[in-house]
Amino acid sequence: MSFKVAFFRHDLGQEEIDAVSAALRHPILTTGETVERFERRMADYLGCRHVLAVTSCTGAMHLSLLALGIGPGDEVITTPMTFIATSTAILEAGATPVFVDIEPETGNLDVAQIEAALTPRTKAILPVHLYGRMCDMVAMRQVAERHGLAIIEDAAHCLEGQDRGIRPAGASNTACFSFYATKNITCGEGGALATNDSELYQKLLLLRLHGMTRSGAERTVKGYQHWDMALMGWKYNMSNIEAAILLPQMERVERNLLRRRQLTDRYRELLSAVPGIRLLAPTAQNTVHAHHLFPILVEGKERDYLLQALQSRGISVMVNYRPVHLTHYFAETFAYRPGMYPLAEQMGNTVLSLPLYPTMPDEDVEIVAQNIAALMAG
Template sequence: MDVPFYQHDLGEPELEAVRQVLAGPILTTGEVAVTFERRFADYLGSRHALAVSSCTGALHLSLLGLGVGAGDQVITTPMTFIATSTAILEAGARPIFVDVEPETGNLDASLIEAAITERTKAIIPVHLYGQMCDMRAIRRIADRHGLFVIEDAAHCIEGVRDGVRPGELADTACFSFYATKNLTCGEGGALVTNNESLYASMKLLRLHGMTKTAADRHKEGYQHWDMTALGWKYNMDNLHAALLLPQLNRLDAKLESRHRLARLYEERLSGLKDISWPQNIPGSRHARHLFPIWIDRGRRDRIIASLQRSGVGVVVNYRAIHLLTYFQQTFSHRAGDFPIAERIGDQTLSLPFYPTMPDEHVDWVVSALRSAL
């Protein structure tokens, strides 16, 4: 049996939404993208949303909009996808890593203040696997030191912790609609903010710093536009937005399916020796983007090979960033700098996980894992 790591469930509603865009005159950013922004902001309880081409773009725009740049430092985690750090580098700043919680893999808020210097400008916590960081603690630290907070919520649209949702306590929160995400259009992203002036600044930076879009010119007739800032090409088009809109209606129902699947995995995996997984924070709602396990005793890579021979699709989320070649060569990071992130990076393995995954596929994955162990 072959069990894919992920399988989307896009279908007729998404096809019909795209057909409607194709029947109209505007394929680039227009009313469909604006409608998605409004509904996405409403879902999260935020005042404003900007649809963009990727979560990386959302992170970069957030940094630029907040004035983070050359000579600045941004505190973040080494246990995440590389884009969290490369967005900081693209803004001209430097990522400063702190280690993670051993129970969750999330940024350890208790370690942040020791890493703050006179050059620190912002904190980027990452809600790993779909479970939120301690945003109340991080906001208190940021307020004490006059720092911005940008949430990397690529895994965590649906998450809640301590009554707080992504974007509620941060200057911005950034999301991914990549091919395997809970809400997907293949490639895409968004950010939300409650700051009116910051929203206006980022909206300008999203499209070259131009004061008029193609949709504006179509609706109003040609008018001379101006370029008032050095912006980027990060806007989302109507076609990608059309794919996202029908999924918003199913987001909470799909989350329930993910929770049921996670419970099934936990039941089937209980009792297996040398296997653990991140703890769920009491009183929180996990977005359940991934189902990772941690494999003890240095066997992770051999287990990967065995599962793949059994037809099971697997992914590693993630190897510790600071040990990747670029970061070692550029910033002189070495093994031992962030031991908990390194341990997780050496042990972690994400099992197949998507809302329509049949129960018998879970049984097959667990059986293959038991044999591999």
């Protein structure tokens, strides 16, 4: 289907082409100096000690769990209102996800419900900063400290986010990021994790590449030296080519955030009075919303009607997300059923994500809003 209003368009251009061309002319294509430059640049942006570039946010969460010693027999508190990878990363580590319902005004995990879900097997909390709005990390850190729990942030939507001066990795053991095709910075596929724990970082470095004590780039640049396998690791390292695509985008992060904020403000202005449409809570004071997605909530059973009608008019929209616990695999494997997490289910049945990206023309926002108003009016 051809859409006259796209859901997302990347803004990659000549800078990225030149950066990739330079990377291809370098003798080392795998993890090397370009990856290290990107890691340092992202760490500077986040204000944290270490960033490790990997192949996906899923891989970043998996590695974080492994590095923190979380595995079979352990439980990890998380949210059902997210992409499935948040939960499958926990399963990949051998642990069990335990869901907690959401705040209806933000869609984020409800910190006030965490303690009721704890058991002697609980080892960590894995919150999701949904759509780009950070969870209450102050309250979550307090819960974690009271019960000796680790925190691993799924910040796939939230590179730019802040809450009362706290950025991703500022109140957790690690924060995990996605550079998937539609993310705020992208290399098609890719991810990273950030941490302020230097000892944990050294372990993560080994886990990222088979548990090997020397990388391929090190063996090439410095000449062959014997290496060892220090522990059981995985194959999650990013290549110089992907890092080359990401580096120029780091210089546009704040400018692109400002543009998405302008588009979001216009959406809110145009849609706030449309009958049958509810918006999530506006950005709170002392917070920075990353504005990765712009969701609306469509009352009653109108969401799927609106989804199909907009698409038939050439406007691309998405659903982010249907609750994880009601997907076939999770329902069958863990005996989940409707009604167990009612607020997440309500959002999953009503949420619709509208087109949003930095190069989106102002008139496209007007087109989307006008069509929604007309369709909801009858």
